[in-house]
Amino acid sequence: MSKAAIIAGAAETNSLGKLPGYSTLGLHIEAAVNAVADAGLSFRDIDGIATVSAPGPVQVAHALGITPRWMDGTGVGGTSFLLHVRHAAAAIAVGQASTVLITHGESGRSRVGAARFAPGLSSPPGQFEAPYGTFGPTTAFTIPVLRYMKDYGLTHEQLAYVAVAQRRWAAKNPRAMFRDPITVDEVLASRLVAYPFHLLECCLVTDGGGALIVTSADRTGDFPKPAVHVLGAGESMETPMISQLPDFTESGAFRLAGAAAFAEAGITTSDVGHLMIYDAFAHLPIYGLEALGFVAKGEAGAFISDGNTEPGGFLPLNTNGGGLSYTHTGMYGMFAILESVRQLRGEAAAGVDPEISVVLGNGGMFATSGVLVLGRSPL
Amino acid sequence: MGKPVPKPVPKPVPEPTPETQPFWDGCAAGELRLQRCRACVRPYFYPRPVCPSCGSAEVEWFTASGDATLYSYVINHRPAPGFEADAPYAIAVVQLAEGPRMMTSIVGVPQTPEALSLDMPLRVTFEQRGDISLPVFEPAGEWRQ
Ligand SMILES: [Zn+2]
Numbered sequence: 001m002s003k004a005a006i007i008a009g010a011a012e013t014n015s016l017g018k019l020p021g022y023s024t025l026g027l028h029i030e031a032a033v034n035a036v037a038d039a040g041l042s043f044r045d046i047d048g049i050a051t052v053s054a055p056g057p058v059q060v061a062h063a064l065g066i067t068p069r070w071m072d073g074t075g076v077g078g079t080s081f082l083l084h085v086r087h088a089a090a091a092i093a094v095g096q097a098s099t100v101l102i103t104h105g106e107s108g109r110s111r112v113g114a115a116r117f118a119p120g121l122s123s124p125p126g127q128f129e130a131p132y133g134t135f136g137p138t139t140a141f142t143i144p145v146l147r148y149m150k151d152y153g154l155t156h157e158q159l160a161y162v163a164v165a166q167r168r169w170a171a172k173n174p175r176a177m178f179r180d181p182i183t184v185d186e187v188l189a190s191r192l193v194a195y196p197f198h199l200l201e202c203c204l205v206t207d208g209g210g211a212l213i214v215t216s217a218d219r220t221g222d223f224p225k226p227a228v229h230v231l232g233a234g235e236s237m238e239t240p241m242i243s244q245l246p247d248f249t250e251s252g253a254f255r256l257a258g259a260a261a262f263a264e265a266g267i268t269t270s271d272v273g274h275l276m277i278y279d280a281f282a283h284l285p286i287y288g289l290e291a292l293g294f295v296a297k298g299e300a301g302a303f304i305s306d307g308n309t310e311p312g313g314f315l316p317l318n319t320n321g322g323g324l325s326y327t328h329t330g331m332y333g334m335f336a337i338l339e340s341v342r343q344l345r346g347e348a349a350a351g352v353d354p355e356i357s358v359v360l361g362n363g364g365m366f367a368t369s370g371v372l373v374l375g376r377s378p379l
Numbered sequence: 380m381g382k383p384v385p386k387p388v389p390k391p392v393p394e395p396t397p398e399t400q401p402f403w404d405g406c407a408a409g410e411l412r413l414q415r416c417r418a419c420v421r422p423y424f425y426p427r428p429v430c431p432s433c434g435s436a437e438v439e440w441f442t443a444s445g446d447a448t449l450y451s452y453v454i455n456h457r458p459a460p461g462f463e464a465d466a467p468y469a470i471a472v473v474q475l476a477e478g479p480r481m482m483t484s485i486v487g488v489p490q491t492p493e494a495l496s497l498d499m500p501l502r503v504t505f506e507q508r509g510d511i512s513l514p515v516f517e518p519a520g521e522w523r524q
Contacts, residue, residue: 122394128425129482130391131513132470135459139470147451150497195454195467195492243472243482244425248451 005089006220006227007374009039009213010341013105016208016327017177023113025055025063027105027209032064035101035211040224046213048097050074050084051104052331054115060103070097076237077363078278078331081212082370085337086233088214098215105209106329112207125241137280138202141365142194144248145283149196151249152298154286156196158305160187162282163200163324165310170321172311172350177204178325201282203323203332210334212341217378228344231356232267232373234260242365253369254291254360261358262292265373269294273354274343275315276336278362279322285309288360289317292371316352319343333361337372344376390461392509399426401440406512411443411503413477424479445503447473447516450480454490473501473516487517488524496522 011034013019013027022030028051036043049061049068052075061068072087074080081104088100107114119125125134134140148154161184170176182200190199220227236256239245246252262268269292277288286300294315295303303309309317320326320339327335340357342348355377361370395403405412415422416430417437429436452471455462462468469490472480486504488494502519505512518524 120394121391122396124425126391127393127395127399130459131393131508131511132482132484133390133455133459133462133465133468134470134482135455135457135462138457139453139455139459142453143451143470143472145451146453146497192454192456192467194456194470197453241425241482243480248472 004093004217005214005230006217007085007212007230007341008215008219008223008227009035009041009225010228010338011035011038011211012335012338013209016175017206018109019107019207020110020112022107022207024105024107024115025059025113027107027207028055028060028103028211029063029105031105031209031211032060032101032103035213038225039213041099041213045099046101048088048091048100050088050100050102052080066101068097070100076368078280079333079361079363079368079370080331081334081337082233082359082361082372083235085212085214085230085372086235086370089230089233092214092216100214101211102214103209103211104329104331104334106331107207108328108330109205109207129241129243137365138193138197140242141281142197143242144245144366146196147248148283148286154301156188157184158301159196159201159282160184160198161305162279162285163187165304165307166279166318166322166324168310169319169350170325173321173326174349176321176326177206178321197281200324203280203328204325206327206329208327208329208335210338212337226345226376228341229375229378230372231375231379232261232263232265233371234258234264235368235370236260237368238366240364240367245366250297251287251291251366251369253366254288254362257369257371258292258360261371261373266379267356267373271356272315272358274319274340274352274357275317276340276357276359277318278332278336278360279318279324280328280332280362282324284362285317292358292360311350319348319350319352333370336361340372340374344374388460390508392511393513398428402426403511405440405442406505406514409505411445411514412440413443413475413479414438414440422477422479424475424481444476446476446519447501447503449485449495449497449499449501450474451497452485452495454492454495469495471495471516481514484515485517486515
């Protein structure tokens with residue numbers, strides 16, 4: 001079904017970083033304007049809208065003067081935009097929409113017009129996690145990794161090296177927030193945030209936005225930029241509470257979403273020339289590489305520290321610098337997709353010229369996942 | 380922009396729902412109560428009215444042993460509101476002897492990687508938080524200090 005869709009427009013906000021002059025809605029709008037222009041379209045051409053709340057599809061569509069005939073407000077964390085692409089492809093395939101705008105904007109750092117989120121104390125996380133002093137992802141998303149380290153021998157140095165490898169990509173990217181090279185020693189000397197995680201093993205917190213235009217592959221060639229084909233997509237979920245993750249050494253949601261996407265596209269790991277793995281923290285690329293089957297369980301730390309994923313390595317991973325060095329508004333998934341699109345179009349700052357790029361998104365804290373297989377050509 | 384001055388706030392107090400009230404009643408009585416399925420006999424946590432393994436609504440409460448081991452944790456250096464005086468403090472997940480896992484605090488032990496050893500034996504104890512008795516865990520056996 002998703003074989004019929006292409007990404008015809010893709011853009012970020014003019015700037016990323018610290019943008020106190022924009023509200024959350026303002027970031028959505030600028031990203032939408034840029035993506036529609038990138039596709040050579042106008043808002044009159046858009047008949048489908050997808051984004052997360054808040055502000056949600058109704059507010060975004062209304063602000064842009066769009067009356068969609070299809071909308072999707074799926075909001076399952078930072079991977080939501082990957083799910084929107086999947087859902088949009090399905091809607092386009094059955095004729096419910098022809099041209100879908102997917103927007104992200106988040107005043108993650110400046111918190112201008114931003115939604116508040118804290119679990120109510122009667123919710124399951126409110127009753128069974130918050131009383132123990134959890135306070136956002138740094139305190140909870142990080143909890144599984146000590147178990148992984150003990151069971152599989154991942155070292156503190158290997159965990160730190162994830163940040164080092166991604167900084168090497170960021171150094172090539174003028175839009176990355178942090179570009180100065182770092183060493184393992186510097187990562188391990190940075191402030192402890194939540195042992196075993198140091199500051200440089202945690203993502204940035206920034207303001208920014210991005211947007212995509214998804215349409216039918218029948219229209220390939222009708223747009224100014226090369227089409228990016230949606231070859232496969234998958235989604236899954238595992239747990240609303242990190243304490244209830246069934247196995248702290250792996251993500252079942254990553255594995256299931258990845259298997260669905262690879263099966264739909266009919267590819268294996270050896271077909272993949274470029275990979276984006278949502279990296280809110282340094283352990284996520286490790287969990288992601290293993291869940292997608294690029295390496296066996298327990299091998300990803302060494303795979304990264306041996307240089308396989310950094311510039312010059314055979315599996316370029318998080319080539320924009322990732323959430324650790326490029327940008328992370330709170331819902332990073334849109335930026336992971338956008339880097340894949342840039343790579344497939346040949347527009348990336350650190351281009352690796354892939355035929356097929358895979359994007360693995362995370363939502364919440366191992367709560368949800370979406371995976372996209374994107375390609376330069378239809379299969 | 381200066382840093383906002385944090386207002387002193389109390390630590391969060393869980394708000395029981397009808398489905399979870401028996402768990403909190405157990406804590407008030409000094410017992411860790413879990414649910415198990417009458418059909419497939421599997422114990423589970425967090426409290427809910429159907430078995431997550433088989434979907435049966437034939438579930439019952441029982442009193443767990445209170446024995447556990449340390450499954451994983453972080454030592455948090457950025458305290459949640461109300462926890463300023465505790466930082467750095469461990470946020471742990473324990474493996475209950477009956478099978479389910481739960482988040483908790485580890486008390487009666489320094490909050491350091493050296494003192495908090497994965498798989499160390501633990502035993503439940505309870506801490507008063509508002510009108511709630513909160514299950515926390517302390518080292519057991521030869522790990523008791
Ligand atoms: Zn059952």
